[in-house]
Amino acid sequence: MWTLTGVMLVAGLIGLLFAGGMAWAKTTWIDDIANSVSFYKITYPNSNWESYSHELRVLRHAIEREDKQAVKSEMNKWLQMLRHRDHGIHEVAADELFNFSLMVAPVQEYGIVVPE
Numbered sequence: 001m002w003t004l005t006g007v008m009l010v011a012g013l014i015g016l017l018f019a020g021g022m023a024w025a026k027t028t029w030i031d032d033i034a035n036s037v038s039f040y041k042i043t044y045p046n047s048n049w050e051s052y053s054h055e056l057r058v059l060r061h062a063i064e065r066e067d068k069q070a071v072k073s074e075m076n077k078w079l080q081m082l083r084h085r086d087h088g089i090h091e092v093a094a095d096e097l098f099n100f101s102l103m104v105a106p107v108q109e110y111g112i113v114v115p116e
Helices: 003-042 050-064 066-085 092-105
Strands: none
Touching: 003 050, 003 092, 050 066, 066 092
């Protein structure tokens, strides 16, 4: 039979797994975007990726701080950069990253505005 200590240990482990899963879920989408940028850096090495990498770092910090307003603002900047192909980014990479970002980011949760 289960002892009180055993039940508490199992409950604690379940709680840790749940909390860890929630933290992982909050950052997965930004990791997915960062991994895609890494792919396009290799595919289009002549594009200027530094500003995009910087923006992702700023965005990641906003997510880690759980600052929803900053996430919204930085994600809007990110999408504008891609839409306007800022800093000489290749048009195919910009379009695909734009679409992918909209697919994986929790747009409604943060109130992200999709640029035209």
